[in-house]
Amino acid sequence: MTAIRLFLSLPQLPAGGAPIAGSRIPPPAKAGGTLRFHWWTLLVGCLPLAHLAGGGGASLPLVERQVDEVLLTAAQTVLAVVLLLDLRFLPWKAALLLALFAVQFALPGESARFALGWVYLGIAVPLLALRLCQLPPTVRALAGRIEGDPH
Structure with missing residues (x-):
């Protein structure tokens, strides 16, 4: 403490x-x-x-519940980062994250949380494959090097 x-x-x-x-x-x-x-x-x-x-x-x-929570939190983070690679947070992205987040309250069991973590990752991996070309511009934008941006 x-x-x-x-x-x-x-x-x-x-x-x-x-x-x-x-x-x-x-x-x-x-x-x-x-x-x-x-x-x-x-x-x-x-x-x-x-x-x-x-x-x-x-x-x-860690007990099984803690492992499941760490996996779920990490998977949520991975999906959120992949969704934000184009630096645009569109309504469908918000709805997807909200729906998946709400499911964890409807299915509070440990095995459901473990499975939901894999669902997050299962959505994130193909989206990342589609967005790999957006990775370099996103990194440049986060580093503050955007062409033509006076800020």
Whole structure:
């Protein structure tokens, strides 16, 4: 619990590493591709390291429900990133994400969540194959290098 309090008390950092003036709450994302580092990401990423430093083994023991939740969260993230590769959030994309998100409440069982994670990935992979040509322009846009853009 002490580690969680420590992380929550730290200031928010942008990707470059300089603190945002006096804020413990993340500011709204700015346009122009500024990516913000979030302390919760660091906290979750450090769990295996903390487990290892505390005398645990090389792998972090998780119960089946936790494995399913991690898979579902990662799969949701993958699908959302693939849908946003063209930097346009169209109504059908929102409806797809909302429908899939709502299904997890209708089917709360562990096996249903595991299967739903694979459904997310099953949708994301073919969409990614169709959108691979959009990957370089998206990376350039996120890095702030858009031709003709004065910002």
